[in-house]
Amino acid sequence: METVTITMKNPPALYLEADNVSPDGFAGKTAAQIAELHVHEGNTTSTLGKYFEVIGNAGATAADTKIIVKGDVKKVKYLGFKMSAGELVVEGSMDQYAGGWMTGGKMLVKGNADAFAGTAMKGGELTIDGNAGNYLGAAYRGDWRGMSGGKILVKGNAGSDIGMYMLGGEMIINGDADVHVCTHAEGGKVIIKGNCKSKIGGQMVGGTVIVFGSIDTMMPGFKPAGETELEVEGVKGKIFPLYWRHRRTQKEKERSDCIRGPVPEDLIQFLYQPCTANQKSGDPVQSAPGQFPYPIFFYTERAKK
Amino acid sequence: MSEYIIKNGHVFDPVQGIKGDKKDIAIKDGKIVDKVGSGAKVVDATGKTVMAGAVEIHAHIAGPKVNMGRIYRPEDKLFTCTPTKGMERMGGGASIPTTFKTGYEYAKMGYTTAMEAAMPPLFSRHVHEEIRDTPIIDEGAFPVFGNNWFVMEYLKNKEVENTAAYIAWLIRVTKGFAVKVVNPGGTEAWAWGLNCLSVNDPVPYFDITPAEIITGLIEANEYLGLPHSLHIHPNNLGNPGCYETTLDTLKLAEGYKAKNKFGREQVMHLTHSQFHSYGGTNWGDFESKAKEVTDYVNKNKNITIDTGNVTLDETTTMTADGPFEHHLTGLNNLKWANIDVELETGSGVVPYIYSPSISVCAIQWAIGMEIPLMMKDPMRCYITTDHPNAGPFTRYPRVIKWLMSAKAREAQINAFKHKDKVLSQTSIGSLDREISLYELAQMTRAGPAKSLGLTNMCGGLKPGMDADVAVYNFNPDKPVANPDDIEKAFSRCAHVFKSGVEVVTNGEIVSNGHKRTLWVNAKVKDNPQVMRDINEKFLKYYSMTQANYEALGHHFVPNPYTLEVDAT
Numbered sequence: 001m002e003t004v005t006i007t008m009k010n011p012p013a014l015y016l017e018a019d020n021v022s023p024d025g026f027a028g029k030t031a032a033q034i035a036e037l038h039v040h041e042g043n044t045t046s047t048l049g050k051y052f053e054v055i056g057n058a059g060a061t062a063a064d065t066k067i068i069v070k071g072d073v074k075k076v077k078y079l080g081f082k083m084s085a086g087e088l089v090v091e092g093s094m095d096q097y098a099g100g101w102m103t104g105g106k107m108l109v110k111g112n113a114d115a116f117a118g119t120a121m122k123g124g125e126l127t128i129d130g131n132a133g134n135y136l137g138a139a140y141r142g143d144w145r146g147m148s149g150g151k152i153l154v155k156g157n158a159g160s161d162i163g164m165y166m167l168g169g170e171m172i173i174n175g176d177a178d179v180h181v182c183t184h185a186e187g188g189k190v191i192i193k194g195n196c197k198s199k200i201g202g203q204m205v206g207g208t209v210i211v212f213g214s215i216d217t218m219m220p221g222f223k224p225a226g227e228t229e230l231e232v233e234g235v236k237g238k239i240f241p242l243y244w245r246h247r248r249t250q251k252e253k254e255r256s257d258c259i260r261g262p263v264p265e266d267l268i269q270f271l272y273q274p275c276t277a278n279q280k281s282g283d284p285v286q287s288a289p290g291q292f293p294y295p296i297f298f299y300t301e302r303a304k305k
Numbered sequence: 306m307s308e309y310i311i312k313n314g315h316v317f318d319p320v321q322g323i324k325g326d327k328k329d330i331a332i333k334d335g336k337i338v339d340k341v342g343s344g345a346k347v348v349d350a351t352g353k354t355v356m357a358g359a360v361e362i363h364a365h366i367a368g369p370k371v372n373m374g375r376i377y378r379p380e381d382k383l384f385t386c387t388p389t390k391g392m393e394r395m396g397g398g399a400s401i402p403t404t405f406k407t408g409y410e411y412a413k414m415g416y417t418t419a420m421e422a423a424m425p426p427l428f429s430r431h432v433h434e435e436i437r438d439t440p441i442i443d444e445g446a447f448p449v450f451g452n453n454w455f456v457m458e459y460l461k462n463k464e465v466e467n468t469a470a471y472i473a474w475l476i477r478v479t480k481g482f483a484v485k486v487v488n489p490g491g492t493e494a495w496a497w498g499l500n501c502l503s504v505n506d507p508v509p510y511f512d513i514t515p516a517e518i519i520t521g522l523i524e525a526n527e528y529l530g531l532p533h534s535l536h537i538h539p540n541n542l543g544n545p546g547c548y549e550t551t552l553d554t555l556k557l558a559e560g561y562k563a564k565n566k567f568g569r570e571q572v573m574h575l576t577h578s579q580f581h582s583y584g585g586t587n588w589g590d591f592e593s594k595a596k597e598v599t600d601y602v603n604k605n606k607n608i609t610i611d612t613g614n615v616t617l618d619e620t621t622t623m624t625a626d627g628p629f630e631h632h633l634t635g636l637n638n639l640k641w642a643n644i645d646v647e648l649e650t651g652s653g654v655v656p657y658i659y660s661p662s663i664s665v666c667a668i669q670w671a672i673g674m675e676i677p678l679m680m681k682d683p684m685r686c687y688i689t690t691d692h693p694n695a696g697p698f699t700r701y702p703r704v705i706k707w708l709m710s711a712k713a714r715e716a717q718i719n720a721f722k723h724k725d726k727v728l729s730q731t732s733i734g735s736l737d738r739e740i741s742l743y744e745l746a747q748m749t750r751a752g753p754a755k756s757l758g759l760t761n762m763c764g765g766l767k768p769g770m771d772a773d774v775a776v777y778n779f780n781p782d783k784p785v786a787n788p789d790d791i792e793k794a795f796s797r798c799a800h801v802f803k804s805g806v807e808v809v810t811n812g813e814i815v816s817n818g819h820k821r822t823l824w825v826n827a828k829v830k831d832n833p834q835v836m837r838d839i840n841e842k843f844l845k846y847y848s849m850t851q852a853n854y855e856a857l858g859h860h861f862v863p864n865p866y867t868l869e870v871d872a873t
């Protein structure tokens with residue numbers, strides 16, 4: 001594997017969109033050719049070489065290419081954009097869209113990554129040693145197709161709206177997450193080892209959220225369903241599964257089944273368990289602070305397309 | 306103005322009956338002429354196909370619901386933006402492109418005239434601002450009348466003359482082109498949470514049926530003698546079994562004859578007929594009724610249709626048929642926007658993915674193919690995608706490929722996941738007809754121009770007509786090795802002239818031309834009753850005054866072209 005090191009020498013005045021900085025963008029190019037790749041600063045298009053010193057030639061393919069990004073790239077967006085293979089290491093913190101639309105390979109951000117990291121990610125591994133911003137692994141603005149595969153690991157905390165419209169893949173947050181987790185999700189798994197605030201699983205129709213810590217306020221649409229034991233990420237504990245009351249009417253469901261294929265019988269009954277939101281046992285479930293590591297486990301399911 | 310001579314091309318012009326003969330086309334002062342001087346600029350079209358500029362009869366390309374789509378679908382612009390380049394300003398969007406991209410894309414495919422298919426009269430100023438910002442192509446807009454309170458109140462009392470006077474007033478103040486009807490009565494019923502699914506369902510409160518609205522508007526349209534006929538999107542669009550409502554709608558035109566000075570022969574134009582040719586009782590036994598619909602249209606010469614071809618893309622559906630869009634969002638669970646337009650109309654917007662692996666979408670594709678292949682007279686059947694409803698207009702070259710090549714259709718059918726279902730529910734497998742270039746020129750040029758009443762102006766290459774000319778890199782003498790070559794040739798023209806100005810060279814925009822807004826000025830006898838009714842409604846119900854209603858002057862219509870109609 002060949003290594004290319006790019007070092008920030010001339011920081012941009014505005015934010016820099018460096019959507020060519022990925023093993024795919026560099027593959028088969030010499031250091032001089034890489035320096036000629038385009039970047040956008042505001043509405044001006046210029047070359048990577050204007051901002052970065054480039055050392056080393058890339059491998060023949062993305063899989064043979066490792067990129068190390070050094071220097072202050074806090075104002076650089078789109079590093080690892082659409083990468084499909086190879087490795088990318090960002091030594092410091094970066095701006096938005098770390099590993100956006102990536103389909104494979106490994107990306108490591110040693111500092112923090114701002115919002116939209118792993119947007120619509122389909123595969124590969126994205127690790128953020130610091131904190132992640134809002135909309136981690138979410139869908140692009142307006143879109144309904146979020147992260148669908150691969151793995152995201154955040155060693156610090158995550159912002160709000162993580163896993164919005166998530167379809168698949170796995171996301172682990174070692175710290176806390178802000179409000180709105182897995183809004184509109186249809187699949188995938190999010191494990192939050194710290195605490196959560198509120199609005200978890202709003203409009204969620206599939207997928208799994210596991211919270212080890214406390215939740216300030218749970219959504220009223222969820223219904224407790226007893227206790228059980230589960231081992232998650234090496235932690236074994238008592239869990240409280242919650243099922244979300246599915247809101248679609250039977251008629252609407254029949255209509256969409258024609259487009260999406262039939263729902264398995266056993267799930268239909270499960271989805272339509274009547275919700276008794278106001279009954280005493282239907283109050284939001286909260287684990288008192290200090291009860292860690294008793295995870296609270298949310299699980300909803302519906303037929304896959 | 307420059308003179309041009311396009312030499313040695315294979316010319317296809319149904320207006321003059323030219324079927325691929327090698328001929329020179331001369332251009333002078335914006336018009337096609339018999340001959341030009343020796344100083345004329347020569348354009349070598351040897352081995353190329355030459356046609357008139359194409360005419361789009363039905364697309365949603367300007368106005369509030371198109372813009373609603375743009376606003377609420379930022380993802381449509383993701384990865385589809387094009388930066389400033391030469392003459393071109395930046396643009397973006399796939400199914401709902403920006404105004405500039407809309408103009409450029411049409412021009413690059415050889416289109417020089419396009420009709421915005423549904424203008425809410427209340428928002429005509431918005432429509433015209435977008436038309437103004439769409440470069441190159443001449444455009445007109447059809448105001449919608451099928452759910453208009455004035456129309457329903459007059460027609461309840463069979464007051465055709467008052468309806469005509471109101472139409473003339475509205476088309477004049479909104480700078481409209483034709484009478485459009487969308488789900489007659491149904492969109493008004495939608496404001497009451499209801500719909501009209503047959504031509505006999507009463508409209509709540511107004512005590513009128515869709516059938517009465519349709520026949521009344523046909524009579525008013527012919528009373529005025531407008532260039533285009535009634536342009537109808539019937540009730541019950543897109544539902545299994547809807548073909549019966551379609552046939553009931555078409556039968557309403559029986560006995561009516563076109564009365565106009567523009568050479569138009571039809572009294573009703575059925576738009577996006579693909580969406581109206583469905584049989585079956587649910588999505589499981591969903592089937593094609595293209596044969597029933599085209600059989601009827603083939604027999605009745607006073608009707609024209611356009612296709613509404615499904616292109617198997619991710620797109621954005623948008624229509625003034627508000628209840629239908631609500632129904633659609635229940636089907637696909639994707640985001641829904643709804644707009645109410647006071648006394649006039651409404652609309653809805655929902656994204657949609659026509660997936661080749663879903664049997665319903667594949668059958669819709671097949672129905673869109675069957676209709677043009679089953680229509681005997683290409684002068685009465687026009688290619689559209691009901692942009693962006695069945696697919697973006699930028700897919701016309703692909704639709705042309707499928708229509709011109711049975712091999713390309715077969716390849717697509719074989720690629721469907723539910724191929725057997727497509728073959729059992731439609732008769733696409735038995736159709737081996739291939740549309741010729743001459744028929745293509747009828748379906749995309751001469752036909753729509755005639756239906757729109759623009760037959761003396763565009764859609765042909767006869768001396769005296771506007772010099773709208775498209776030259777394609779397609780040699781009709783050579784056999785087509787690969788059907789994809791057809792798509793490639795029709796995607797990017799070698800040359801396009803718009804009113805005598807070269808606007809495209811080798812697929813690139815070289816001029817923004819002199820874009821015009823086409824509108825119809827119909828004069829009627831003074832009608833104090835209608836004027837009083839309009840005043841009263843504005844004072845009582847409208848959220849704006851009449852002074853702010855009219856699309857007037859240079860800001861909204863900087864370069865108008867007026868078709869005068871005298872119905873006094």
